Amino acid sequence: MPKHVVATAAEIPDGGRKLVELKGRPVAVFNVKGEYFALYDRCPHEGGSLCAGKLTGLVQSSGPGDYQLTRQGEILRCPWHGWEFDLRTGRSYCDPRRMRVRNYAVSVQPGSQVVEGPYVAETFPVTVEGDYVVIEL
Numbered sequence: 726m727p728k729h730v731v732a733t734a735a736e737i738p739d740g741g742r743k744l745v746e747l748k749g750r751p752v753a754v755f756n757v758k759g760e761y762f763a764l765y766d767r768c769p770h771e772g773g774s775l776c777a778g779k780l781t782g783l784v785q786s787s788g789p790g791d792y793q794l795t796r797q798g799e800i801l802r803c804p805w806h807g808w809e810f811d812l813r814t815g816r817s818y819c820d821p822r823r824m825r826v827r828n829y830a831v832s833v834q835p836g837s838q839v840v841e842g843p844y845v846a847e848t849f850p851v852t853v854e855g856d857y858v859v860i861e862l
């Protein structure tokens with residue numbers, strides 16, 4: 726799977742987010758307590774931008790008057806109609822069996838590894854003939 730460098734780690738601090746474009750697709754990248762997540766930036770309901778959504782937690786209850794808020798910051802609420810998605814899986818809490826948004830694997834790599842890695846810029850032979858610079862493509 727091709728890898729794409731989308732930001733420095735400092736560009737997306739804890740609690741931050743960044744909208745990037747990869748192969749023509751909008752992708753929202755989130756940092757939650759130092760852990761990074763990436764989701765396709767279109768809500769499967771009606772296409773709202775998930776990057777503009779509110780991060781919240783998961784509320785669980787075993788009965789009336791009893792509830793716990795867990796996984797703070799890992800549940801993303803779409804800004805248009807409030808559908809909620811799990812940042813880890815992309816699954817919707819409205820209809821978890823059928824509805825989900827695509828998620829992507831994210832890692833943080835040291836700059837030296839990124840430079841050495843499989844990221845190779847495309848190069849072309851260049852020659853100078855008289856007064857003109859000619860690029861062979």
Ligand code: FES
Pocket residue numbers: 768769770771772773803804805806807808
């Ligand atoms: S577009 Fe996201 S909940 Fe409707």
